[in-house]
Amino acid sequence: MSENAPVIYAQDLVKEFGPVRALDNLNLNIAPGEVHGYLGPNGAGKSTTMRVLLGLLRPDSGVIQLFGRDPWKDAVALHRRLAYVPGDVELWPNLTGGEVIDMFLRLRANEGETNFSTKRRDDLIERFDLDPRKKTRTYSKGNRQKVALISALAADVDLLLLDEPTAGLDPLMEVVFQEVIKEAKAQGKSVLLSSHILAQVEALSDRISIIRAGHIVESGTLSELRHMTRTTIEVETEKSAQQLQGLSFVHDFHAEGERTVFEVDGDHIREVMDSLAGLGIRSIVAHPPTLEQLLMRHYGDDLSGRGVSSSTTKKVS
Amino acid sequence: MTTTTVTQARHAPSPASGKQSSLAGTWVLLRFMLRRDRIRTTVWVLSLGVLGAYMAQAPKAYADNEAELHDMATLFADPVTRMMTGPGFGMDDPSFERMFSAAYVLMTYLVIALFSIFTVVRHTRVEEETDREELVRANVVGRHARLTATLTLGVVANVIIAAIIFAGAAAEYSAEGSALVAVGSLAVGLFFLAITAVTVQLSEASRGASAMAGGVLALAYVIRMGGDAAEQGGNALSWFSPLAWTQQTAPYVEDRWWPLLLPFGCTVVFIWLGYFLSTKRDVGASLLHARLGRAEAKPSLGTPLGLASHGLLGGLRGWGIGLILSGLLFGSFAQTMIDAADDLPDDFAQLFAGDDMMLGYLAYMGVFMAVLVAAAAVSGITQLRIEESRGRAEYALSAPVGRSYWFGSHLTVLVVGVLLILGLTGLGMGIGAVASLDEGGGEYFGQLFLATFLQGSTVLAVIGIVAALFGWLPKAAGGVGWVIVGYGGIVAAFGGLLELPDWAYDLNIFGHLAQYPVDDISWAPILWLSLIGVVGITIGLLGFNRREVNRV
Structure with missing residues (x-):
């Protein structure tokens, strides 16, 4: 061999x-x-x-x-x-x-x-x-x-x-x-x-x-x-983070006062971090994507897939 | 339902309602048990009731007229039959109703006792073992709720069984005697409910709890064997067995009720003990706390044989101790048999396979022992199936251990183990006989040992059949094994009474050996049975090597 x-x-x-x-x-x-x-x-x-x-x-x-x-x-x-x-x-x-x-x-x-x-x-x-x-x-x-x-x-x-x-x-x-x-x-x-x-x-x-x-x-x-992963970022900044909303690799953008929550594509983290740095970060939390989010996003909501119901697939795990 | 539990929950903290709160949820649990067991319990109850009621008809099927009735009575007056079926009251003046109570009642009682044992273990220790009890007890459920609900279920089921038996018997025979037979069945049922309520507190494993309660049943049967065989109506030994108490009522003969005070009294005491012990332990635990063990394994454990021994020896040891002691005990009845035979009329001896009644009896007990040893073997293979379905076989096979090697090691331990048990049981029987006989014991010793040991070929055949099934149809193996053993046991114990056609007797795998030492050894069946064993094991090994492990 x-x-x-x-x-x-x-x-x-x-x-x-x-x-x-x-x-x-x-x-x-x-x-x-x-x-x-x-x-x-x-x-x-x-x-x-x-x-x-x-x-x-x-x-x-x-x-x-x-x-x-x-x-x-x-x-x-x-x-x-x-x-x-x-x-x-x-x-x-x-x-x-x-x-x-x-x-x-x-x-x-x-x-x-x-x-x-x-x-x-x-x-x-x-x-x-x-x-x-x-x-x-x-x-x-x-x-x-x-x-x-x-x-x-x-x-x-x-x-x-x-x-x-x-x-x-x-x-x-x-x-x-x-x-x-x-x-x-x-x-x-x-x-x-x-x-x-x-x-x-x-x-x-x-x-x-x-x-x-x-x-x-x-x-x-x-x-x-x-390319499949998106990191969820929760950040509190001194200045508004509104400028990120329009970017193509930023998704699900929500802003509430100083607090902003959004998702960013895995291969564009650097650009986002660079922009955030200038906004005066007070706190930042980043969540890795879960497998479920990932599958849901790429394969729709039918997690069990292909007509096999989730209860029957469970048995063979 | 919701409102009652809520009220109880609110009351629970106050000490005044402590008694009531320990029973909180009993009714809900009972309904849940009935729902889970709606088919199982119904089938058990109806078939036991019908079995008991049918037994009332059995003597009429057996004997058509007075003369046959008297022949039958002679059979039941003889010590070997008494040993299997009871003290045999009223056989000097036989009637159909007396025949019913002398010959057929004990059989029903035995199965009722098993039903009681299974019911209690299933709803108490099995639930704890599987951690389901933890889930239930996290709700508003009192400490005594489960035991109370289980016992209620058991009592109600036993009362219904007794009622059906009464209806069946009283339709034919006198009401008082029939009532005694029915209440006797209730007494046996409740006694073993109570015994099991205690054993489930003692053992962490449901198998252990069943084994202990089953051991009490076996002991009760063996003790009354001694008493009832010794003289008609039983002797002092018959007063130390709950099975014998219910027959000492002498239904249709003396119709006495007071012996039933004994089983019912003991039932109350053991149920109290069960509740008491249950307060002395944690949920899921036994009374004995697990001790720390070895940090490192003995070298022997690191081989497939070592693993197989570890898994099987515990069970084999239990069966072995029980069987060897029984062998000693049965052997020691030898002199009793000779004394009893001397008292019987001459023409009676013709009913037996040989001239020497004592040897006939011991040859017969050898078959009985073989059935029990085969049961040990089937139980061993069932354990293997549990290894597989619990995923432990899969884990063990992930090590470089071949499938045939794994199964082969287990079969090796099993075959060697059961043959050893059989040999030692034969020795025990020989020693018991020699010790009890007044004269001339020595010459029988070797014969008795050989008689029992030759039964090894039958046991091997049973192992072969079950092993072949385990290799190809694992789901059927245990069931078929228990049917073979159960059928053998019933035919061995009650065969002559069942009036079965010849082919039905031929189907009994334990019925093919010659009755050595009464008859000469005939080698053909021994070779055939051993061959079935060897071929079966080979087929099983081939099958296990081919089939998937623990396929869902």
Whole structure:
């Protein structure tokens, strides 16, 4: 396998559950060493993609390859090179967190090697502030997620499949999570990071794919996607900001006394900031765009899309 | 509805209304339970009532005339049959109504007890386990509301069942005896409602709560086996089992009501205990607080076999302890059997498969044990299905563990586990028999062990069938498994009484082995059954390797 062959390669992938088309001609390409943000609303097919990548579900048609191999046929060999964090982590209730972590590290160790790096494990346990002696049934969702994250990150693998890994983590732990993912990237690991919150993957991802109703609607680097994003800016200025209203890249302009709220296209932030600077800024707040805003704007109000009702798509998430 | 809850909420903080507020919301919860269970409970209640009422007709279907009635009475006067069906009052002067109460009532009582256990666990511990109770209790719902609503539902259902049974029995037979049979069913139902109200406080897991209550039922049955087999009308042991109390009323013979004071009295005590214990714990918790465990795993856990052992050993251990103790106990009835056989008329011995009544009894108990061991095996595979549907299998398989390896490891642990249980149960039965026999026990020891162990081929066949289904039709596996085991259990316990056609007996997978040591070992069925097991497991492994994991 050459250095630049994709780690994950999916071409026209289709997966149907009865009448529901969970994956609809999905295309996905992830290069070695890349952190790839996988964005989509609930029920868009993110988890189904993960499970096809793990070789637990068999695609109905299309090509899917991990490290150039078929995940359905070569599941075991491929699983040696990857670690997975499920979206809704269920653990064995009468094992402790520490036991689950060790169990996975041992299962993943290469044949003949019974040892794994306890140093890396202990370090992660400390950074994520987990008590490994508690039975997993007493853990909250966030703590169960930490267990899965630690066992994935402590493993010596090339690819991390993370399905909404921060959904239950508090903001402090999210900072730790961002650090460890950056470290993993520095070590050359590839990461597929799914989420329904744009801001979460923005900070980490080299490239982002947006999935909607089982189909990738946008894919590219963050700057390539800038044209899609709009930042909401709330600003209080000494002088009126009225002059911004007429600009082509400023939208939804509202002014109320000194307070002004508007949206600006992602690739024109600089011009707006320059104009604002001269107005005497008292306070400024900028919100990143949410995925929902983005999808609504570009694909109309039919979020679930293509006649598949949101209740049925939800089931296949 | 809204107005009542609002009023109660307003009153709740005042200490004077404390009693009432702990029951706030009971009525709403009860209506909610009825709505959730409108089909389930109706089906249970009607089928139990009809089953009980139908049993009243059964003796007439079995015996057409006086002579047949007397033959039948001889059967029910014999200790092995008494062991399964009850103390056998009035068999010296048999009538259809007496036959009904001696032969068919206990069967109904057993199922009623199970209904009570399932009902209470389903509406209390299952709700807590799934965190739904938290959602409910965040509203204006008192601490005792759920238990009260559940018990109300259970009592009402049991009263209706008893009424149908009474109507069915009294249509044919004397009113007082019929009333005793019906009120006895109510006593059993309420007793197990009360027992389960206690066990759901003790265990955090609904499975644990059901297992404990089921254990009490099994123990009650086993204790009365000892008492009722020992002499007609039962001996002192028969006064230590709630199932036996309801039969000590001797319906249609002595018609005594006072033994029913025992189950009803215990019901009151256990319900009180249930309420009391529920105030001593947090919602969702058990009385025992979870302790801290190991920070690091033992090396054995890091293999598919280790994972499988972890998942299955707990359940197997529970089944194992219960079965080995039962084996010891059944074995220790050996001398009782010989004594009882000596008291019977000569022509009676012809009713049995062999000359030696004691060996016949123990061979029969070996089949009974095999049914229970098969139940342990089916329960193990059901657990595997839970692993899958809860998403844990998916997570475990994300490690470099092959599908066949994962399923194969679980099957290995299961097969080794159940064969070990079966072997130890055989040993227990042998030891029990040798210890109880006055003379000549030693020669039977090996035979008894072998008799039980050969049943392993049947258990293997059951595992094979269920494993094959798990590989190809996972949703059907548990259901089919329980039907096979349940049918085997019913035919083993009550087979002769059911008057089934031959093919129906052939369908019973537990009915194919020769009754060693009474008869010689016949190897053909042993080989066939083992072959079904091996082929089934292979097909299951192939299927699991091909099918998708946890497909929605």
